[in-house]
Amino acid sequence: MEELKVEKAIQDIYPDDIAWCYGCGRLNDDGHHLRTGWHGDKTITIYTPESKYMGIPGFIYGGLIASLIDCHGTGSAALALHRKNGHEIGDGAEPPRFVTANLNVDFLKPTPQHVPLKAIGTVEEIHPKKWKVETEVYAQDTLCARGTVVLVVMPSTFLNKND
Numbered sequence: 001m002e003e004l005k006v007e008k009a010i011q012d013i014y015p016d017d018i019a020w021c022y023g024c025g026r027l028n029d030d031g032h033h034l035r036t037g038w039h040g041d042k043t044i045t046i047y048t049p050e051s052k053y054m055g056i057p058g059f060i061y062g063g064l065i066a067s068l069i070d071c072h073g074t075g076s077a078a079l080a081l082h083r084k085n086g087h088e089i090g091d092g093a094e095p096p097r098f099v100t101a102n103l104n105v106d107f108l109k110p111t112p113q114h115v116p117l118k119a120i121g122t123v124e125e126i127h128p129k130k131w132k133v134e135t136e137v138y139a140q141d142t143l144c145a146r147g148t149v150v151l152v153v154m155p156s157t158f159l160n161k162n163d
């Protein structure tokens, strides 16, 4: 697979109050900083896990793969609804926010460490508040995992929980 880079990511424009997710929040110093952008009509997140995220030496542990699919799903749904609303990253509009309602992962092959993982997503609208993202995770050219995420537009009750 060719070398790819995510130039414009939806997480780059999340408002500060929702930019703290351990998986994809740009403001969480300890997090993974996953970034999701368009890749043709599909979506892409590229991430090389640090060595500590091992299951057995040489291979990534499954929870990290699930996190990648999870945050790739929220980012992909946000990208798609943002575009449906007539916006693109960089036009100044605030993107929609999604939370995960359901996450399913099939671990197809052991996922090797020390190579970039590519999550490629296909986004489907179920209805305006509910979206589904089918994601394939590749290590180099090997399809290692496949996941399905159901996303729901974030209820306003998620904000200001610590006030």
Ligand SMILES: CCCCCCCCCCCCCC(=O)SCCNC(=O)CCNC(=O)[C@H](O)C(C)(C)COP(=O)(O)OP(=O)(O)OC[C@H]1O[C@@H](n2cnc3c(N)ncnc32)[C@H](O)[C@@H]1OP(=O)(O)O
Pocket (backbone or CB within 6 Å): 018, 021, 023, 024, 070, 071, 074, 075, 097, 098, 099, 100, 101, 102, 127, 129, 130, 150, 152, 154, 155, 158
């Ligand atoms: C902590 C995160 C903060 C937020 C950050 C956001 C941005 C950052 C992004 C990073 C985040 C990273 C990722 C994270 O970590 S996000 C954090 C992990 N996710 C959560 O904490 C979500 C917890 N769950 C809820 O708050 C509620 O259950 C939700 C909001 C999901 C639905 O609540 P509720 O049920 O009251 O809402 P509704 O009645 O209007 O239903 C709406 C539609 O949803 C359908 N449905 C419901 N459940 C399921 C299910 N299990 N499978 C399939 N579908 C389900 C339901 O049938 C309906 O469909 P329809 O009948 O209309 O067709």
